[in-house]
Amino acid sequence: MSNSALVTLFKHMSWANHSVFTALSELPEEALTLTAWDPEWKVGGIANHIVMAQPRLLARLKKEEAPADIDFPLTSQGMKDLADHSLKNDAAFLAWIDQPEEMLTFNRFGNTVSFLNTTVVAQIVHHATEHRAQIADILEVNKISTIRLDSLDLWSYERAHR
Amino acid sequence: MISLETSLRHLAWSNQKFFTLFNDQPDEVFGLKAADGEWPIGQLLTHLAGSGEWYRYCLNGVMWTDLKPVINGSVAKEYLGIMAELDTVLLEYCNQPDKALEIEGENGIIHATTSLILSQAVMHAAEHKGQIAAIMKQHGHHLDLDPLDVWSFIHESKNK
Numbered sequence: 001m002s003n004s005a006l007v008t009l010f011k012h013m014s015w016a017n018h019s020v021f022t023a024l025s026e027l028p029e030e031a032l033t034l035t036a037w038d039p040e041w042k043v044g045g046i047a048n049h050i051v052m053a054q055p056r057l058l059a060r061l062k063k064e065e066a067p068a069d070i071d072f073p074l075t076s077q078g079m080k081d082l083a084d085h086s087l088k089n090d091a092a093f094l095a096w097i098d099q100p101e102e103m104l105t106f107n108r109f110g111n112t113v114s115f116l117n118t119t120v121v122a123q124i125v126h127h128a129t130e131h132r133a134q135i136a137d138i139l140e141v142n143k144i145s146t147i148r149l150d151s152l153d154l155w156s157y158e159r160a161h162r
Numbered sequence: 163m164i165s166l167e168t169s170l171r172h173l174a175w176s177n178q179k180f181f182t183l184f185n186d187q188p189d190e191v192f193g194l195k196a197a198d199g200e201w202p203i204g205q206l207l208t209h210l211a212g213s214g215e216w217y218r219y220c221l222n223g224v225m226w227t228d229l230k231p232v233i234n235g236s237v238a239k240e241y242l243g244i245m246a247e248l249d250t251v252l253l254e255y256c257n258q259p260d261k262a263l264e265i266e267g268e269n270g271i272i273h274a275t276t277s278l279i280l281s282q283a284v285m286h287a288a289e290h291k292g293q294i295a296a297i298m299k300q301h302g303h304h305l306d307l308d309p310l311d312v313w314s315f316i317h318e319s320k321n322k
Contacts (some may be wrong), residue, residue, distance in 0.1 A: 004260040005166040005277035012281060037299040099164055108313070115316055122168040123312035126288050130307060133292030140196045141300055149289055154282035158274070 006097055006121070012157045013125050014090035020132050021047055021083035023146050025076045027139075032074040036138040043138050044074035050131045051082050054089035057124050060106045061096050061117055097121055167256045169284045172315045174249035179310050180291055181207070181245060184238040192233050194301045196293070203297055206290050207232040211241055213286055214248030220265045220272075220279050221255055252283050 024032060024047055032044030052069045059066040072082040105114045136147040150156075184191070184207065192204030201209070208231050215226035232238050255276050263279070265272040291307065298305040308314070 003163060003165040004275070005256070005280045006164060006169075008275075008277045009166065009169070009281040009284060012285065016285075036296065037302075097164055101164060115313070116168070118164045118168040119312055119316045121164050122172055125169065125284065126172065126312050129285050129288040130292035130295075133289045134296050137196050137293050137296035137300070140200060143197065149293070154278055154285060155274075158278055 007094070008154070009125055010090070010094050010097060011161075012154050013128055014087060014094065015157050015160070016132060016152045017050065017086045017090060017128055018083050019152055020135060020147055021051075021079055021086055024135070025079035025083060027076075027144065027146060029075055031139065031142070031144055032079065034138055034142045034144070036141045041134075041138075042074065043135055044072075044079065046131050046135050046138075047079065047082055048072055050128050051086045051089065053127055054086065054093070054124070057120055057127075058089065058092055058096065060104055060120050061093075061099075063104065063106075093121075093124060165256060166280055166284065167253070168312070168316075170249070170253050170256050170280065172312050173284055173287055174246065174253065175315050175318075176291065176310045177210070177245040177249060177287065178242060180294075181238050181241050183305065184232075185235045187235050187238070189234045191298070191303065192238075194297050194303075196297050196300065203294055204232045204234075206294050207238060207241065210287055210290055211244050211248065214245065214252075214283070217279050217283050218248055218251045220263055220274060221251060221276065224251075252280060256280060 024044065032047075033042045035042050048071055051072070056066040070085065072078040072085070099117060102117050103114055104117055104120065105112060107113075132147075132152070133149060136149050139145070139147060184203075192207075193202045195202045208229055211229055212226065215229070218224050219226055229244070230237055230240070232241060258276065260275050260277045263274045263276065265274060291310070295305040295307045
């Protein structure tokens with residue numbers, strides 16, 4: 001039987017990811033190339049980074065080869081497509097997390113490593129959460145307050161899905 | 163089965179690591195902000211513990227306290243014990259069946275579940291740590307979150 005806290009956490013992640021990416025698709029396209037401390041670390045690039053990690057992590061859970069990365073253009077349409085893609089990936093996670101604990105062996109940065117599937121699952125949520133905060137912060141630094149993290153918390157998710 | 167336990171254990175571990183990173187920071191770091199009107203780092207750190215006290219209240223009814231604001235490294239150090247205690251409470255609930263909660267809030271009863279509180283605890287802390295790291299980098303300080311990710315937590319646990 002699924003762990004209800006884990007299911008809640010994943011459903012929330014899917015909703016929060018999609019909300020952030022949809023918000024990005026509605027900003028002027030220049031906002032997608034904004035940066036703060038690292039000129040290479042652009043708002044739209046971080047969104048791509050979150051979504052590129054999804055199929056890699058899913059492939060580890062499924063013991064499959066990771067598919068080729070898809071790089072979505074830093075345009076409004078690109079962010080819409082990325083939001084749709086994220087929704088599909090997150091649905092795939094949700095369909096896969098109801099599993100017994102198991103040790104997995106996979107390649108990470110060129111090294112063969114072994115981690116429990118629970119570790120991969122925890123990292124999926126942690127990774128997306130941290131980077132959504134980064135996106136919000138970089139926009140804030142550039143005086144764009146579109147993404148309010150307080151309205152993307154679990155309480156807001158619960159209210160939105162009553 | 164896969165559960166939230168790894169996420170909660172990682173949360174507890176990374177909170178200790180994160181607050182430790184601030185033990186030796188100069189006082190001015192605690193006043194850094196993303197932008198005017200936004201919360202400074204010290205307030206965000208205090209908020210992490212304040213939220214932990216709120217989750218504890220939601221779960222077991224123990225009242226929150228007047229936390230000393232984190233304005234320097236020595237206060238950040240005092241928070242190590244506070245965070246450890248609060249994170250232990252969350253872990254106590256992670257393998258229990260989900261339960262409906264009626265929480266007495268300032269504006270009436272709040273309906274929630276233990277699963278909601280535990281999920282929020284995991285997500286909220288990761289979000290604010292990401293935010294704080296971004297503020298640090300924005301102001302020219304180095305704070306790399308990669309050593310605080312779940313891979314690092316498990317790697318360190320294996321080597322103990």
